[in-house]
Amino acid sequence: MRTESRSGSRHLLAAALADVRRCAAGTSDALLHHVPDTGDHVTGRIVDDFVDQASDALRALAESVADALASLESPESLESLESLDPGAGPGRGRRDGR
Amino acid sequence: MIATLMGDPSSCSQLGGDLRTRAATLLTAREALADARSAGSRAGSRLASPDLPDLPDLPERDQRLLDTLVDRLDAAGAALQRYAQELAEQAEELRRLEAEVSRAGLTLDGLQVVEPWGLATVDAASHRRAELPGLAARAERLASRVGRSRGALQRTLTEATGVLARAAADTRASLGR
Numbered sequence: 502m503r504t505e506s507r508s509g510s511r512h513l514l515a516a517a518l519a520d521v522r523r524c525a526a527g528t529s530d531a532l533l534h535h536v537p538d539t540g541d542h543v544t545g546r547i548v549d550d551f552v553d554q555a556s557d558a559l560r561a562l563a564e565s566v567a568d569a570l571a572s573l574e575s576p577e578s579l580e581s582l583e584s585l586d587p588g589a590g591p592g593r594g595r596r597d598g599r
Numbered sequence: 600m601i602a603t604l605m606g607d608p609s610s611c612s613q614l615g616g617d618l619r620t621r622a623a624t625l626l627t628a629r630e631a632l633a634d635a636r637s638a639g640s641r642a643g644s645r646l647a648s649p650d651l652p653d654l655p656d657l658p659e660r661d662q663r664l665l666d667t668l669v670d671r672l673d674a675a676g677a678a679l680q681r682y683a684q685e686l687a688e689q690a691e692e693l694r695r696l697e698a699e700v701s702r703a704g705l706t707l708d709g710l711q712v713v714e715p716w717g718l719a720t721v722d723a724a725s726h727r728r729a730e731l732p733g734l735a736a737r738a739e740r741l742a743s744r745v746g747r748s749r750g751a752l753q754r755t756l757t758e759a760t761g762v763l764a765r766a767a768a769d770t771r772a773s774l775g776r
Contacts (some may be wrong), residue, residue, distance in 0.1 A: 510638055517635035518657070521628045521665065528621040528672075535614040537679070540606025540686065544749045551675060551756040551763075552614075558668055558767035565661045565770050 515573050522566040529559035604710065604745075605690040608683040615679030622673035629665050632657070660773055664766045671759040678755040685748040692741055696734065703730035710742040711735070 532552050539545045657665070693710075700707050704727050706715045712735040714727055 510635070513635040513638055514632075517628070517632040521625075521632055521657075524621075524624055524628045525668075528625070531617065531621070532614075535610070535617065537610045537614045538607035539611060539682070539749070539752070540604055541749055544753055545606075547753050547756050547760075548611075548614075548679075551760045554760045554763045554767070555618075555668070555672060555675070558664065558763040561767040561770045561774075562661065562664050562668065565664070565774055566657065568774060569657055569661075 511573060515570060518566050518570050518573065522563050522570065525559045525563040525566065529556045529563065532556050532559075605686055605693060608687040608690065611679050611686065612683035615676045615683060618672045618676030618679065620676075622669050622676060625665065625672070626669045629669060658773060660766075660769050664770050667762060667766045671763055675756055675759050678752050682748055682752040685744070689741060689745055689748070692744075696737055696741065700734055700738075703727060703734060705731060705734065707738065710738050710745070712738050 533556055535552065537545070537548055539548055697707055700712055704715070704719070704723055705712050707713075712731060714731070719727070
């Protein structure tokens, strides 16, 4: 019961982290497809620099969230849960969550 | 000439709108993450056990990066939308000015009103000289508005670029990359 509730919280957190990662990675790619014409060379370069930097920052966020997700689903973490209640691991929670 | 001077307001507006929409989507994801964390904390405090591993969390610097991205993407999007609106108004003003300059027998060189090359009759030259100061003043006012619009957009985006670069570098440093 205890482990199951804790496991449910982990799945909720994993889903939220996965959503942040997906959103960051998708936005990072999508921004690079824009071709804004500001009518001025200097302004255009500044817009391009901003878009490149925003895209890079979004990639950094996606990478960092991927690390957090990996530690959430690490074998040590799963073993610890399984040893307390073999039926309450994340695999079961994932199926139950459908 | 208008296209060269004034660019394409619609492409700037599209980027601005996309930045704001994506900032809102990131904000929703951030709120869902905060909800998941507080649900985890409640479960953790009710069911605390030394045998259970702690729930991993986003480090504070990553939360800062996420917050910074939401704020700066939205601010940059708003600045681009304002710029696009001003660009469209300035392009319209430039069209009107160009027509009047042409009717006065003058020409526009960028945003400067000048007398064309070549011979002119005395009457035509006199008419041009009479019209030139008023039209030149309008062109100067327009150039000044264009400059202010560009400056405002440049300041917002330059500052945002620096802030995002520092936040991304902090996150990467913590990842050891």
